[in-house]
Amino acid sequence: MAMDGLSKLAHRVARLYSNLLPIPCLLCGVHCKTQPLCADCINDFPKLGDCCPRCATPLTVAVQCGHCLNQPPEQDKSFSVFAYLSPIDRLIADFKYHDKLYLTDVFADLMVEQLKHKTLPELLIPIPLHRRRLRQRGYNQALELAKSLSRKLGIPISKDTLVRSRDTVPQASLPYDQRKHNMRRAFNVNPSSLPQHVALIDDVLTTGHTANAAVKLLRQEGVSSIELWTIARTIRHD
Numbered sequence: 001m002a003m004d005g006l007s008k009l010a011h012r013v014a015r016l017y018s019n020l021l022p023i024p025c026l027l028c029g030v031h032c033k034t035q036p037l038c039a040d041c042i043n044d045f046p047k048l049g050d051c052c053p054r055c056a057t058p059l060t061v062a063v064q065c066g067h068c069l070n071q072p073p074e075q076d077k078s079f080s081v082f083a084y085l086s087p088i089d090r091l092i093a094d095f096k097y098h099d100k101l102y103l104t105d106v107f108a109d110l111m112v113e114q115l116k117h118k119t120l121p122e123l124l125i126p127i128p129l130h131r132r133r134l135r136q137r138g139y140n141q142a143l144e145l146a147k148s149l150s151r152k153l154g155i156p157i158s159k160d161t162l163v164r165s166r167d168t169v170p171q172a173s174l175p176y177d178q179r180k181h182n183m184r185r186a187f188n189v190n191p192s193s194l195p196q197h198v199a200l201i202d203d204v205l206t207t208g209h210t211a212n213a214a215v216k217l218l219r220q221e222g223v224s225s226i227e228l229w230t231i232a233r234t235i236r237h238d
C-alpha cells in the first residue's frame with residue numbers, strides 16, 4: 001500500500017477506535033478515550049527538561065554544553081522532548097518497525113506542546129529512507145512524523161529535497177566510532193529554492209552523524225538556519 005494510503009488508514013482506524021471502543025493504554029491497560037496512551041503514563045515519560053540548545057543534551061541550565069563549544073554539530077539547534085529511555089525507546093521501536101503508526105499523532109502532539117512558543121521554521125524536511133529500506137518497511141517514520149507536525153503547526157513539508165543515495169548499514173547496528181564513516185555520501189540534495197530556516201525531522205538523535213550529513217548538504221544549498229527535531233535523544237555518558 002502506498003505510504004499516504006497507509007498513513008490515512010492508520011488515522012482512520014485510530015479515529016474509529018476512539019469513537020467506538022475504549023482503547024486500553026498500550027503501557028498499563030487502563031481504558032483511554034481518545035489516544036492509545038493514558039495521561040498518567042505520558043506524565044511518567046522521561047522528559048529531557050533543560051538542555052543544550054545546540055545538541056539537546058540535558059543540563060541543569062539551558063546553555064551551550066562543553067561538547068558543542070569544542071566541536072559544534074552542524075545544526076544550529078536541536079529540539080527533542082524525551083530521553084531515549086524506557087518506555088520511550090520501546091514505543092519508538094513500535095512506531096518505527098512494527099507499524100504502530102497511530103503513535104505518530106501522540107508523539108507529534110507532545111512535540112507541538114513545546115514547539116508552539118518557539119520561532120518556527122518555514123519548511124519541514126524528514127530524513128529520508130533509502131528506497132530499498134522503504135520497500136521493506138512500507139513507510140518512513142520520519143516522514144509520517146513530519147506530516148503530522150506539518151498539519152498541527154501549519155508548516156509545509158518537503159518530501160524530495162533530500163534523497164538517500166546509499167543504502168547505509170543501520171546506524172544502531174554499528175559501534176559509535178564507525179557511524180560517522182557510514183554516513184559519508186549517504187544523501188543527495190535535489191537543488192530547489194529552499195527557505196532560510198528549516199527543520200530536519202527524525203525519530204531519535206543519537207550520535208548526530210545522520211543529521212550532520214544532511215545538514216551539510218542543506219548548508220551548501222544556502223540554508224542559513226537549520227534545526228533538528230526528534231522525539232527523543234540518547235543520553236551521552238562521556
Ligand SMILES: [Zn+2]
Nearest residue numbers: 025028038041
Ligand atoms: Zn497507561
Ligand SMILES: [Zn+2]
Nearest residue numbers: 052055065068
Ligand atoms: Zn550541546
